[in-house]
Amino acid sequence: MLFNSVEYLVFLPVVFILYWYLNSKALVARNVLLLLSSYFFYGWWDWRFLLLILLSTVVDYFCGIYIEKGNTKKLKLIFLWLSISTNLGILIFFKYFGFFIESWISLLNSLGYQAVSYWTMNIVLPVGISFYTFQTLSYTIDVYKRKIPAEKDFIAFSVFVSFFPQLVAGPIERAKSLLSQIKKRKNFKYSQGVSGLRLILWGFFKKIVIADSLAPHVDRIFSNYSNLHGGILFLGVIYFAFQIYCDFSGYSDIAIGTAKLFGINLMVNFRFPYFSRNISEFWRRWHISLTTWFRDYLYIPLGGSKISKINSVRNVFIVFAVSGLWHGANWTFLMWGVTHAVFYLPFFLTKKNSRFSKIVAWERYLPTIKEVLQIITTFFIICLGWIFFRSETISDAFRYIERMVFDFHIPYSYRSGIEYVVIIVILDWLLRKDENGDLSVLDEINRIFRWVIYLFFGFWVMSSFNTYEAPFIYFQF
Known part of the structure; x- marks a missing residue:
């Protein structure tokens, strides 16, 4: 469902009235309403892809619990990688599978091999998959790093994954902020x-x-x-x-x-x-939720700037390149990311990127x-x-x-x-x-x-x- 549609202008007031009509103490009822409303909102486009959201929700819910309960670091890592591989596997298949296959075929053809595209297929890209995938990934990573406890309330966690206002295009929220608000009893404030x-x-x-x-x-x-x-x-x-x-x-x-x-x-x-x-200030002001996500879950784990200069430069290019590909399965997006990395680098090297x-x-x-x-x-x-x-x-x-x-x-x-x-x-x-x-x-x-x-x-x-x-x-x- 699009925000700029007549359906949404009917949908939003109805959900709003029902939400605040429910007694403020009935937190579970309110969250059930938000969950059903979010699934209806997303399913309006194509209900079949609700199964992907449900799969990510179930996998990350149980992975979070078992990461917290794990007696050894190895066991915790197993469930962390189960979460990461499941979410990224879904994302890669639906968003990048065709791109990788077509790029491989083009490479073979350029080398003189007549490759036949047996494996290409018309895969429909689920709306918002890049956004909710990153949101759920941040949850299991934060649980593993002991930044937050594992969530035991399945309904509240499901709302965190599928909250309809930001489900399909962000902002990409962290569990520490959004999940705590979902679980909090609240009264309407004018x-x-x-x-x-x-x-x-x-x-x-x-x-x-x-x-x-x-x-x-x-x-x-x-x-x-x-x-x-x-x-x-x-x-x-x-x-x-x-x-x-x-x-x-x-x-x-x-x-x-x-x-x-x-x-x-x-x-x-x-x-x-x-x-x-300058470009560094631009990236502190543009798509902030994605920029900070890459900083916290990719750049810093790679070593950030606390390593050798050459490896720090490498990390900058990796982050911008991955950020480009995150936007789409096309070499143009990769080039867009690399272009920004090139212009960002002088400020990074002269330590003026925080001005x-x-x-x-x-x-x-x-x-x-x-x-x-x-x-x-x-x-x-x-x-x-x-x-x-x-x-x-x-x-x-x-x-x-x-x-x-x-x-x-x-x-x-x-x-x-x-x-x-x-x-x-x-x-x-x-x-x-x-x-x-x-x-x-x-x-x-x-x-x-x-x-x-x-x-x-x-x-x-x-x-x-x-x-x-x-x-x-x-x-x-």
């Missing part, structure tokens, strides 16, 4: 409800008004890049940069806002990434000239990576770049999407101090004027709402 609805409205605005308006321009430019001027291609990648940002951060806002309606706080996933002053903890112009209305140049330079580097991310093949990406550097004439007909870029940049700048991701900065505005803003954006979203339900970009990952 302020939290208002905060949730405000975030949902903001998310719908970014998705429906901005991202979906830019999408046709992006599709037209990238699909016909060989026949267009370089200036148009330059505009196309800028449009895509803001399309994917508003699409994905819009989803995260709706997910976080929806969770707040049920008294649950999810982690912030975006902190105005396009105002970053800029606060958003730009934190105590000022406007940035300095130096900050403007830093932001523009960083944004252009990010856009270079987006070309690989959006292109069908690496060859397409390089040809796109080649054509983009020549002839910067932009016909007037291709400028119709610029206003959406300008709008979101201005709004993000005004909201940039919202480090907590709850739009609390709006509370500083006069109440009447604040409600005028809500109504204005609400009408804007409704007027832009299309009967065609455009899926979120990150659903494919």
